Amino acid sequence: MRFLLSDEQREFARTLDGMLGACGTPAVVRAWASGEHKPGRDLWARIAEAGVFGLAVPERYDGMGPLPVELAVAFTELGRHAVPGPLVETVAAAAFLDRLGDGAAAGEWLPKIASGDAVVGLCAGAPFALDADAADAVLVVRGDTVCRTDAHGPVQPSLDPARRLSRPLGGTVLARGPAVAAAAAHAVDIARLTTAAQALGLGRALLTATVEHVKRRTQFGVAIGSFQAVKHRLADTLIGLEFAQPLVHAAALAVAANAPSAGREVAAAKVAAGEAGHAAARTALQLHGALGYTEELDLSLWIRKARPLRDAWGTPADCRARVLAV
């Protein structure tokens, strides 16, 4: 057993972290929230260049996947930098098309996903599609049918303005039958895994920013980080994240191995990472005080993302039920 990321995986994370850190993601997030997708699509291309989308696409379609552990590593970094867009949906759509084994649809979309030329939405079991207005296509799974559409209803703002929701409309049937449901179940696992990883990275960033803040901010003549009430809240935040991380990595391994336990392990990781990321946001908000409650502070872009990530692709209640299912 060596339950540690390899040197290569750690180096991959560092490279992404450095690249995203240099991109000034807050401006990209704000543009995305206003419906201006150009900076986001440019960033998308950089992320594709770094090989992230290819991790969900098999070699015969110009990818190098499927590599769930590397996907979890990459999405932790995407979450750390609050990157906007249907990132999770695109890699889950890739997993869906790959698993479905429909040569035509896979051949049309998977190479474009790997190269970053296609932004693909996925809507399965939820009323809204994320960022359909920015997507080149949205796959809509209903029961054992999957449709492809590029029409959607009006964009509705969500609690995270950078997550733009709309109802997918119409579409043409791509496939029908039990294979669709099986592929969709796999896609949901990938979506939950990558969402959990994003929540973990988001929480790490919120904790780091808050630790820095409480070291600098003085009240009563001392740094507020010297107060025990502040310390203990931050300690609990770290505990939540530290114990969520191995669940995310183990879930990725289970998915990679096609283990029968994969669905349960992914659900467990989703609960723990979603709750830990959300708790980190609550801590960040509280310990930044009124400053943290302001929209103009970039921290708000991270804080507002925590709750949707906790709930997307399976609320904590859904995922706990999955953990209990035999």
Add this chain to the structure above:
Amino acid sequence: MNLDFTAAEETFRTAARDWLARHVPATPLPSLETAEGFAAHREWERRLFADRWSVVSWPEEYGGRGASILQWLIFEEEYYAAGAPGRVSQNGINLLAPTLFEHGTDEQRARILGPMASGEVIWAQAWSEPEAGSDLASLRSTAVRTDGGWLLGGQKTWSSRAAFADRAFGLFRSEPDTPKPHQGLTYLMFPLDAPGVTVRPLGRLDGKPAFAELFLDEVFVPDADVIGEPGQGWRVAMSTAGNERGLTLRSPGRFTAAAERLAALWRAAPEPADPALGDRVADALIGARAYQLFTYAGASRLAAGGSTGAESSLNKVFWSELDIALHETALDLLGPYGTLADDAEEAPAHGSWAEGYTFSLAGPIYAGTNEIQRDIIAERLLGLPKGRR
């Protein structure tokens, strides 16, 4: 990155599982915090030792199997999954033995470890004093030099297992008036039936004498029972504290097994009164798995040449709170039966949930309170400034 066990590890697991299946008592032993239960648990230690399962991670010359950390974790998973008895010898095995391996003499190891491993000598800890709990270094019990040894004086308290144990270990002030409180302390071992020792058992929350007060009046201890150098006791003891909080005190196997039993209890309930209980059962399964994986990662880091330090504080807070949440959920699932004491006639599962619940309540207090652990996490892992406690 992988979670795979080697063939040798799987063989080890099978051997442990087979032995436990043949030897674990069908009915749980009486609580080890009673005279009858203590004796029964001592006998169980003897049976474990006879087949070299009492101290698997020790070298073979002391009755162990030279097991790796991972093998030890495997053994613990099997041990608790089999529903085997609590370990009455754990103070000695988990706290004193690592100190002897690191700081003891060959003579001490040869004399002390065998009887510890067989349950012939059961050890109590004697750290805390009435005025020295979390602030352990402020302890006032003394060790005064005498011919060939030391004379102990003062009072120890909340001394786990001391009501029925044979010997104890702890820290004593051997040099008065040192510049700092953690200087001038000496680590000593002494018999609980020595002249000058008075043991007054203390009832824990449910009344069982799980610990005791120790009154010490000119108790003679020979030089052979000092561990490390006189005056260096703090440094010697801190290596034990590291073990206590780290990988060794409460293995993940305890919690993965308890969470599985909780899930079985939930599934067996004809109509759970409160659907929210299902969420709490799921959280127990998730928490136990998280702790197991966190420990596998820690073991992997150690195997790769890393070390553990303040990370063990994360661990201690996590398992102690998981343990309480898990047992509270069990009692809630049991409804009116969950209010019965462990020795009640109709107590479910032979009272194991009630016993486990009472035991779990001590978790956030012993081995360094969770408040102290959170201070350590904040200061050493997050780099926050020291402040007033």
